[in-house]
Every structure is written in C-alpha cells, then in structure tokens.
Amino acid sequence: MRIVIVEDSPLVRDNLLALLAxxxxxxxxxxxxxxxxxxxxxxxxxxxxxLLDLALSPGSGLSLLRRVRATHGLGPRVVVLSNQPxxxxxxxxxxxxxxxxxxxxxxxxxxxxxxxxxxxPLPTDEPQRLRRLTRLQxxxxxxxxxxxxxxxxxxxxxxxxxxxxxxxxxxRQWFKAHIGLAASETSRSASFCAHALLAGELLEVEDATRDxxxxDSPLVRxxxxxxxxxxxxxxxPTGEVIGTLCVIDHQPRRLDDSQRAALRVLxxxxxxxxxxxxxxxxxxxxxxxxxxxxxxxxxxxxxxxLTGLPNRAALMDRLQQGIRxxxxxxxxxGVLFLDLDRFxxxxxxxxxxxxxxxxxxxxxxxxxxxxxSDTVARLGGDEFAFVLPALQRAEDAEAIAAKLIxxxxxxxxxxxxxxxxxxxxxxxxxxxxxxxxxxxxxxxDLAMYHAKELGGNQHQVFSENMNVRAVERxxxxxxxxxxxxxxx
Numbered sequence: 393m394r395i396v397i398v399e400d401s402p403l404v405r406d407n408l409l410a411l412l413a414x415x416x417x418x419x420x421x422x423x424x425x426x427x428x429x430x431x432x433x434x435x436x437x438x439x440x441x442x443l444l445d446l447a448l449s450p451g452s453g454l455s456l457l458r459r460v461r462a463t464h465g466l467g468p469r470v471v472v473l474s475n476q477p478x479x480x481x482x483x484x485x486x487x488x489x490x491x492x493x494x495x496x497x498x499x500x501x502x503x504x505x506x507x508x509x510x511x512x513p514l515p516t517d518e519p520q521r522l523r524r525l526t527r528l529q530x531x532x533x534x535x536x537x538x539x540x541x542x543x544x545x546x547x548x549x550x551x552x553x554x555x556x557x558x559x560x561x562x563x564r565q566w567f568k569a570h571i572g573l574a575a576s577e578t579s580r581s582a583s584f585c586a587h588a589l590l591a592g593e594l595l596e597v598e599d600a601t602r603d604x605x606x607x608d609s610p611l612v613r614x615x616x617x618x619x620x621x622x623x624x625x626x627x628x629p630t631g632e633v634i635g636t637l638c639v640i641d642h643q644p645r646r647l648d649d650s651q652r653a654a655l656r657v658l659x660x661x662x663x664x665x666x667x668x669x670x671x672x673x674x675x676x677x678x679x680x681x682x683x684x685x686x687x688x689x690x691x692x693x694x695x696x697x698l699t700g701l702p703n704r705a706a707l708m709d710r711l712q713q714g715i716r717x718x719x720x721x722x723x724x725x726g727v728l729f730l731d732l733d734r735f736x737x738x739x740x741x742x743x744x745x746x747x748x749x750x751x752x753x754x755x756x757x758x759x760x761x762x763x764x765s766d767t768v769a770r771l772g773g774d775e776f777a778f779v780l781p782a783l784q785r786a787e788d789a790e791a792i793a794a795k796l797i798x799x800x801x802x803x804x805x806x807x808x809x810x811x812x813x814x815x816x817x818x819x820x821x822x823x824x825x826x827x828x829x830x831x832x833x834x835x836x837d838l839a840m841y842h843a844k845e846l847g848g849n850q851h852q853v854f855s856e857n858m859n860v861r862a863v864e865r866x867x868x869x870x871x872x873x874x875x876x877x878x879x880x
Contacts, residue, residue, distance in 0.1 A: 393581035427451020467614025512586035543569035588623035599644035699755035707769035726780035726789030733814035735774035793851035816843035817851035
C-alpha cells in the first residue's frame with residue numbers, strides 16, 4: 393500500500409514512519425507539512441492512502457480533505473489523525489469523505505490494523521506463487537501483440553472499454569496487456585485482481601460501489617472509476633495463480649453465460665502463450681547450458697589445468713592452421729621450444745606449491761611478451777612451446793626468442809623467496825627448418841637442447857648439423873647399450 397503522510401510535527405511524523413515500517417506491505421511514498429504542498433504531492437503520486445493531520449501549517453487538514461474528494465481522478469483512502477479523542481471535527485471529516493479517524497496521541501496500533509484491513513488477503517501459497525511468477529520472467533517485459541490481441545478480444549466480447557492481462561506481484565499488479573487503460577501497473581492493495589486470485593473461478597463484481605470489499609477503493613473513487621469488474625484467474629499447471637484476464641466497465645452490469653465462457657477460453661489462451669514462452673526459454677536455456685558444457689569440455693581438452701595456457705593438442709591445431717596459411721603463400725611461421733633452467737631444483741627444494749606458482753607466473757610473463765596473434769602452450773613440466781604466425785623474416789623469430797629469454801631471467805618473488813630462473817630456446821622456421829608440424833617441433837626441440845649444451849640462457853636456430861649430431865649421439869648410445877648387454 394502506497395501511503396502519503398501529511399503532518400507538520402516532525403516528532404509525530406517520525407513516529408508514524410517508524411510505525412508503518414513495521415509492516416512490509418506499507419510503503420510511505422512521500423510526506424508533507426502544509427496543505428498546498430500535500431495537495432500537489434497527492435495529485436502527483438496518487439497514493440492508496442493518506443494519513444492526514446487536521447492542524448497543518450500552513451493550511452487546514454479539513455480543507456485538504458475536501459479538495460482531494462472534489463478532484464476528479466483522486467480516490468485515496470484518508471485516515472484523519474487528531475490530537476483530541478473527541479475532536480469536534482470528526483463528524484465534519486466523515487461528511488467530507490474521511491474513511492477512518494484516530495487519536496495520534498494515543499495507541500496507534502489500531503492504525504496498522506485499519507490499513508491492513510484495506511489490503512486483500514494473501515493466498516495460502518503466496519511464497520510459492522511469487523517464485524512461480526518470477527520464473528515466468530514476464531514482469532516488466534515489453535508489450536506483445538499476442539497478449540494485446542487476447543485482451544482486445546476479451547473487451548470486445550464483453551462490450552467493456554477496458555481489457556487487461558494482469559500479473560499480481562508482491563506489492564503491485566502489473567499489466568502485460570492493458571487495452572483502454574494508460575497505466576501499466578497499480579498498487580496491489582487496491583487491486584481487484586488480488587481478490588480474484590482467491591476466487592478459484594471467475595470473479596464478477598456487478599457494481600463495485602455496492603460491494604463492501606471495493607466501495608472505498610481508490611480505483612473506484614478515483615481513476616479509472618471502476619464500477620464493473622470480471623476477472624478470470626490465470627492458473628499454472630502446477631496450481632499457482634499468477635494473475636488474471638479481466639475486463640472493466642465504468643457502468644454497473646453483468647455478463648451473460650456466453651461471455652463468461654469466452655473469458656474462460658481466453659484465459660486459457662493466455663496460459664498457453666505463457667507456457668509456450670516458458671518452454672521456449674527452457675529450451676534456449678538448455679541449449680545454452682549444453683554449449684557452455686561443450687565449451688568447458690573443449691577448454692579442459694585444449695587447456696593446461698595449471699596455467700590455463702593451450703596444451704599440446706591446441707598447439708598442434710594452431711600449428712597446422714599456421715602451416716596451411718603459410719602454404720597458401722603467406723608469411724613465414726616460427727616454432728619455439730623453451731625449457732626452464734633450474735626449475736627442477738626449485739621444485740624439489742621449495743616444494744610443489746612454489747613450483748606451481750612459478751609456472752603460473754612464468755606463463756603470464758611469456759604470454760605478455762609475445763604478440764596477441766602468437767600461441768603460447770605448456771607441454772608439461774617446465775616445457776613451453778610457441779607458434780609465431782605471420783613472420784616477415786626468419787630473424788623475427790630470433791628477436792622474439794631473445795625477448796622471451798630476457799623475460800625469463802627477471803627475478804621472481806614467490807612465497808617469500810626471490811627466485812632466479814633461466815631458459816633455453818630452440819627456434820625452427822617454416823619452411824626453412826621443416827615442412828610439416830612434426831619436423832618443425834622436432835627441430836625446435838633439438839635446437840633447444842643444443843642451447844642447453846652451450847650453457848643455457850640463450851636461443852639457438854636449428855641447423856642440419858644438430859640433426860647429424862643427434863643421430864650420431866643416438867647411434868653411440870645404442871652401441872654402448874648393446875656392448876653393456878653383451879658384457880663387453
């Protein structure tokens with residue numbers, strides 16, 4: 393219930409604010425101290441109820457009451473607050489249209505009870521009902537012709553000027569369709585539809601001015617001037633009533649059986665539209681969840697769990713793409729292998745936590761050193777590989793390798809330890825040092841081991857001599873193993 397307080401005493405006003413704050417359904421939307429100020433506030437905000445002090449400065453509470461009741465379109469319930477139990481103005485106030493009279497110097501607990509009596513009762517499943525309404529995701533959405541058409545047909549069949557599809561929220565009723573009514577929502581406390589939630593069937597009010605539930609409602613006294621109302625509850629398959637399809641007239645009347653039957657059919661049409669929207673959204677959510685799950689699986693399949701860098705599978709894919717681009721006459725393609733020096737000693741001495749933190753920090757450094765178009769991958773342990781597409785010269789790969797060595801050599805401070813790490817990099821460039829991904833990776837790996845043999849903290853470009861030496865070394869190792877096995 394939206395309330396305006398008209399009171400010139402700050403102390404009394406603060407007491408009223410504290411009192412009303414005890415009820416979650418009561419919302420003070422403004423306060424005023426003088427008659428003209430209050431009239432402008434009430435005209436602008438159109439509250440459901442006004443708490444009115446008779447002694448205003450400047451102005452008169454009785455005069456304000458008469459102005460409100462004389463103004464077309466204003467219909468708030470008015471509670472007059474007096475500082476005298478037997479105020480001689482009480483009768484005048486009631487004649488002027490006051491709805492209740494309270495001694496503001498006495499116990500005002502009855503005021504809360506009076507305000508609460510003007511609010512429609514809540515359904516027994518109210519929390520569940522509100523959750524269901526929220527899940528529909530219809531509140532505050534733009535107008536849609538499918539719903540407007542149903543409301544328009546309902547008004548036409550019943551020969552009423554207003555057709556509405558309402559959603560009854562916690563403290564308001566919001567209209568998904570409002571034919572013949574400018575407002576898109578009203579307070580729930582004044583809502584006919586809030587009563588229709590409890591009816592279980594069509595609620596028909598032939599003359600609201602003769603119905604004690606609605607005779608003093610702001611929607612009857614003021615705009616839109618309701619006299620006739622008929623509302624069919626919108627019931628979810630699970631039983632929650634989320635609103636109504638309703639029609640309104642400014643004249644008293646009653647529906648015939650065919651019109652009542654038509655409202656029931658049209659209400660079912662509203663529910664079909666709502667259920668269809670929900671099913672479509674559930675399908676969209678399911679598709680989104682599947683895409684996200686597939687993306688997660690893809691990330692797990694192509695990303696290193698520790699550093700978040702691409703793994704070997706992702707590296708091979710990027711490398712194959714780069715070779716295809718270079719084969720079409722594009723620029724050169726570089727492949728680098730990096731192995732960290734002294735990592736094993738740090739990992740064994742300071743523990744795996746420090747070793748993991750070092751790899752994560754190094755992954756960030758390496759990624760920040762290369763170009764956005766380059767790929768940095770972790771192959772496992774302390775080995776990293778790089779795919780460098782769109783190189784104009786073979787020397788560009790060496791320049792990037794030199795930058796990477798400089799980045800690796802910068803000290804790191806981890807868990808209270810200042811660490812110094814080195815690195816060795818092997819370089820292979822397509823097509824000079826390999827015509828396919830296997831050859832490029834193997835040659836970059838050989839060049840990296842050659843850099844290590846030369847003392848590390850440097851890069852080496854693959855040459856055929858390295859391949860010859862590797863083959864010779866492998867032959868010697870094989871012959872030694874045979875000799876050992878033969879006991880020679």
